[in-house]
Every structure is written in C-alpha cells, then in structure tokens.
Amino acid sequence: MPSPPEEGTQPKTDSSSGSGPGQPSERDTNQPPPPTPQSQPPPPQTQTQPYPPVMGYPGYSQDPYSNYPNAPYNHQQYAYAQAPPASYYGSSYPAQQNPVYQRPAPSGFFRGILTGLIVLVVLLCISTTITWLVLRPEIPIFSVTSFSVSNFNLTGPVFSAQWTANLTVENPNTKLNGYFDRIQAFIYNQNAIGEEDFLAMTFFQPVSVETKKSVSIGETLTAGGKEQPKVPSWVGEEMKKERETGTVSFDLRMLVWVTFKTDGWSARERGLKVFCGKLKVAFEGGSGNGAVLLPKPLPCLVYV
Numbered sequence: 001m002p003s004p005p006e007e008g009t010q011p012k013t014d015s016s017s018g019s020g021p022g023q024p025s026e027r028d029t030n031q032p033p034p035p036t037p038q039s040q041p042p043p044p045q046t047q048t049q050p051y052p053p054v055m056g057y058p059g060y061s062q063d064p065y066s067n068y069p070n071a072p073y074n075h076q077q078y079a080y081a082q083a084p085p086a087s088y089y090g091s092s093y094p095a096q097q098n099p100v101y102q103r104p105a106p107s108g109f110f111r112g113i114l115t116g117l118i119v120l121v122v123l124l125c126i127s128t129t130i131t132w133l134v135l136r137p138e139i140p141i142f143s144v145t146s147f148s149v150s151n152f153n154l155t156g157p158v159f160s161a162q163w164t165a166n167l168t169v170e171n172p173n174t175k176l177n178g179y180f181d182r183i184q185a186f187i188y189n190q191n192a193i194g195e196e197d198f199l200a201m202t203f204f205q206p207v208s209v210e211t212k213k214s215v216s217i218g219e220t221l222t223a224g225g226k227e228q229p230k231v232p233s234w235v236g237e238e239m240k241k242e243r244e245t246g247t248v249s250f251d252l253r254m255l256v257w258v259t260f261k262t263d264g265w266s267a268r269e270r271g272l273k274v275f276c277g278k279l280k281v282a283f284e285g286g287s288g289n290g291a292v293l294l295p296k297p298l299p300c301l302v303y304v
Contacts, residue, residue: 137260137267139304140178140209141170143297144252145216147279152248152288154240159231160224161288163187163200165252168297169207170214176260178209181269183256187221190249190277191238199223199231246283248290252276276300
C-alpha cells in the first residue's frame, strides 16, 4: 500500500490558475481593509472663547457646543427659503389696515355761493376802477388869503392870543363835487416839534364846493381859554425871543375829511392833511396886534 505524499513533497497549485471565474483569490482576500473615517485623525480643535454672561442670567462655565466638530465647508450655498404666507398658518383673522380719512366733498350749493361771491367782488373792483379812471378825482387846493394876530401876550401868567385865518378852497374836478364835512385847524409856532405842542385849536364850518369853483372859509382861534391846552414853557421862551425882533412865525395845520360825489356815484370819505407854513406875523410896535403881509394867496401843501 503506497504511503500518502508528504506535505512538503506535494506540489503547490497556483492559486491564480485554480481560481474560477468570479471567485476571489487568496491574494485578494488577504488585502488589508481600507481605512474608515473614524481612523482618520480628527481636525484640530479651535478653542472658542465663551461670551460673557448676559445681565440678569446665570453665566455658563464653557461653551455647550465646544465638543462638536466644525461643520465641513461646503462651497455650494443655498439661499434661505421665503417664509410662507400668513394663510399657510391657518389664520382666520384678516389683515388689519389703518383707516384713511377722506374729506367729504363740499356740496354744490356752497360751491355755488362761494363762486357767486368771488364773481361779485371781482365785478365791483372792475367797475370801481373803471369809474375812477373815467372821473379822475383830483385833490382840492387850499390857499391862505389873510392871517392876523391880536391880543398877543407873553408877559402874563397865562399865554393868550387870537388868530384869524381866512382861506380859499378850490375844487379842480370837472365831474365831481367836493363835500368837506369836517375841517379841524391847529396853530403852531414854527419851532414846535411834536403835534401836541399846538397853541390853539378850532373847527371850521362844513362846506361844499362845486366843480371848477372855489369858496372862502375863515375862523378865529383863541389861546388861553379853558378848553385850550397849556402852552409848553420852552415854546413861550422861543416866541419871546422872536417877539423882540418884531416878528413871530406861525404854522397853520388842518385835518380835512372830504367826499367826492356825482350823479349815481359817490367815493368813500378821504382824509387830507393841509400844511400852511411860514406865516410870518409883523407886529405894530409894542402892541400885541400884527398880520401877515400877503400880496397874493399863499398856497398850502396837501398830503393824502
């Protein structure tokens, strides 16, 4: 009986030749397995500095998320999705909107009244302007025809004097009559400064002047009466100095209210200021009587 071949004498078969198709060879099965992700060295950990605790809350000793590895960098960034509409959450309440105030439209009645008033005012202005341009009212002319002083006394305890002023009033208009309802006259010394420093005051009689005609007016003004103001002392001193030279100069000032009228039309009352200055009175010796020598009427200045 033959003995089995020994292990060392048996021929070794080639594993590559003896393997069948689709069967792994011994060389392939003995290869080491690929390394797993756990066997790779972990990325270096970065020590994060914990934030200080917020006021009113207990602080943490360390960052609770420091043991987690950093997320890998991904170059593909995706935008955040838009929040769904409110109806997605099943809200049954409609969205609230702020109320808008709308002014109620004015009624046609009030608009008609306002339009009528505006048209009426415009027509009145146009008619007044046209009438004014056609009639062309002119300012009246005032002139002093005579001016005299009597009983002029500066030595007594109370200053006293009487002035007599005569003037002419001329109406230069061709279509309008002038009605002078009030004429107030004042006598001043030529050195007087304020309007309250007058010596005497009186009112002329009202007068009316027809077109292209003139009338004469006159009045006497008295100083030293109970109704007359007290003459300032400095004014009396100035008149004493002038009286020593033989002449004293006075001013006649008037406030005039006049209305121009014609058939079917009347202008509103207008105020005029009339200034008649440099009325130099020459006295007769030491008497208190004197007058202004006027070879012709002295025109006055009229201010509207």
